Amino acid sequence: MQKGRILCVVPIALTLLIALGCGKQPSTAIHPVKLKMFAPLPEGYPAQAAALTEEKINLGRMLYYEPRLSKSQKISCNSCHGLSTYGVDGEPTSNGHKGQKGDRNSPTVYNSAGHFVQFWDGRAANVEEQAKGPVLNPVEMAMPNDRQVITVLKSIPEYVDAFKKAFPEDRDPVTYDNMAKAIGAFERKLVTPARWDKFLKGDQAALTEEEKIGFNTFTTVGCQACHAGALLGGNLYQKLGLVKPYPDASDPGRAKVTKKDADRMLFKVPALRNIEKTGPYFHNGKVAALDQAVAHMAEYQLGKPLSETEVRSIIAFLKSLTGDIPVDYIKEPALPKSTSKTPKPDLTD
Ligand code: HEC
Ligand code: HEC
Known part of the structure; x- marks a missing residue:
């Protein structure tokens, strides 16, 4: 690298570091490196083997x-x-x-x-x-x-x-x-693009200040260690109760499939797309409110309880993940009529 470019790059890097780490006010400036862990939604999830006709x-x-x-x-x-x-x-x-x-x-x-x-x-x-x-x-x-x-x-x-x-x-x-x-x-085409995707594609105005601060809180506390990528999850297994044992351990999770003790309480990390709308939460559905779900994560997955302000801030960001339902695509079609050959409903056990 040329000398002139180094002279130029160093002050920029310093300014970024100061902006990232030293400000006391919650920052709305989002560091581009943080965004590298995320991606906008694709238009669908094509099957490898067969065409989606x-x-x-x-x-x-x-x-x-x-x-x-x-x-x-x-x-x-x-x-x-x-x-x-x-x-x-x-x-x-x-x-x-x-x-x-x-x-x-x-x-x-x-x-x-x-x-x-x-x-x-x-x-x-x-x-x-x-x-x-x-x-x-x-x-x-x-x-x-x-x-x-x-x-x-x-x-x-x-x-x-x-x-x-x-x-x-x-x-x-x-x-x-x-x-x-x-x-x-x-x-494969049930996709819900959100304001977050517009933001990732470069529209700075797609997120509010509060949501940008929320994103910084989300990444500063470490949620993205498990919830990253285009779906903010859905790409790895993790132990529920990684740092502190989770109170409800009745479901063995992944161990039910593998029969291995090491896989007890391992669950797929869920995606956080539309999370505001998909409660109650967790595999057992026992947590009704999103703020409580976020607080549980901080306590049991990260071992650092969050303040109410931090929880609220994270939720502000999570709401930017609520996408548009594809209303035309999901329209219920007219279903064909049964014939005399169609078996009757069976209400026995
Ligand atoms: C009686 C309720 C019920 C019906 C009916 C039902 N599901 Fe589900 N579905 C569930 C539950 C509960 C799970 C989670 C079970 C588990 O993980 O062990 C699930 C899981 C799924 C998942 C996995 C999602 C993920 O994040 O892993 C998909 C996809 C799905 N269902 C699609 C379908 C389709 C397609 C049908 C119809 C053929 C269907 N379901 C019918 C209750 C239902
Ligand atoms: C070490 C990995 C890990 C970290 C870190 C983590 N999570 Fe999770 N998260 C999980 C797993 C695993 C589940 C599924 C748990 C279950 O239901 O069994 C989950 C579930 C959730 C759910 C419920 C999703 C649903 O559909 O029910 C929310 C909301 C959530 N996480 C948000 C967060 C937030 C916010 C943070 C940061 C404060 C965070 N998570 C940090 C692994 C993690």
């Missing part, structure tokens, strides 16, 4: 809203992941078949295709694999087996036709795997 997405949308994929013919994916309510149902744990409660909170489906794995414990690799779970889960949609699902779908000519169009290369397109692939294709 319109036919596949349209079929996926129908299936997402389809209550006949449940034993009672009353519960669809949308019952627990309401698309007009940020992909959640607002319950600590959801009501499944005949009102049965599961033991974990329903996470949002928005942006979930961008997570490195699915579920709180990562037991499904991607949204296509995930979608095979709830339909056969006895406390969720409770279908007895995949054959029964196929019987329902094949009894409805409009579905048979839609599967043919979505999977033109398949000789027998109405399969359980293809059902999950279509739902996954639909989910």
Whole structure:
């Protein structure tokens, strides 16, 4: 590097350091290096193996809203992941078949295709694999087996036709795997760009002063150690109660999948996109308020309790992550009518 440039760079670096570290007032100046850990949302999360055709997405949308994929013919994916309510149902744990409660909170489906794995414990690799779970889960949609699902779908000519169009290369397109692939294709475009994305793309005015201060608080206390990237999470496992044991240790977390003691209380770090709208919080859904969730994180993950002002400041930033729901994309389609061959709803256990 030339001498002249060094002379020039040193004072700039010093000024930045002073601006970052020494000011007593909370700063609205955001250091560009801090932003490097974050990224704007993409327009979707393409599948590596298969193209997201319109036919596949349209079929996926129908299936997402389809209550006949449940034993009672009353519960669809949308019952627990309401698309007009940020992909959640607002319950600590959801009501499944005949009102049965599961033991974990329903996470949002928005942006979930961008997570490195699915579920709180990562037991499904991607949204296509995930979608095979709830339909056969006895406390969720409770279908007895995949054959029964196929019987329902094949009894409805409009579905048979839609599967043919979505999977033109398949000789027998109405399969359980293809059902999950279509739902996954639909989910891959459930994206919610927010003001935070505008800011990251260079629009300084997209965030308020309070939100910029909030971002600095978020990164100064260390939340970004786990909540970074485009989703501010969704890209690693971490122990809940990393620094101080978490009071509710009844759910083994990732250890439920791996059967390894070292994985006890390890959970996927959730994304913080739309977090203002997706309570109650944590895998057990036991924390109703966002300020309490943030305080828990500071106490159990970082070991440094925050002042009320700091919590409020972080929440101001978190609210800038609330994005736009894609209203046209999620519009509930008209579902085809049952025929005389369609099995009847079954309300037994
Ligand atoms: C009865 C409520 C219920 C129904 C119905 C339901 N889910 Fe879920 N969903 C949950 C719960 C609870 C979890 C978390 C379970 C876990 O992590 O062990 C979950 C997890 C997910 C996830 C993972 C999100 C993440 O952040 O890891 C996706 C994606 C998802 N569901 C999509 C669907 C789809 C698609 C359907 C329909 C085929 C569906 N769900 C039906 C309750 C439900
Ligand atoms: C060491 C990693 C780590 C750090 C640091 C961390 N978190 Fe978390 N965060 C997690 C994990 C893991 C979970 C999921 C816990 C669970 O529910 O089992 C979580 C959950 C959350 C939730 C609830 C999300 C939901 O959908 O229910 C919020 C809100 C949150 N974190 C915010 C923060 C904030 C704000 C900070 C900084 C004060 C922070 N986190 C620091 C790992 C971390």
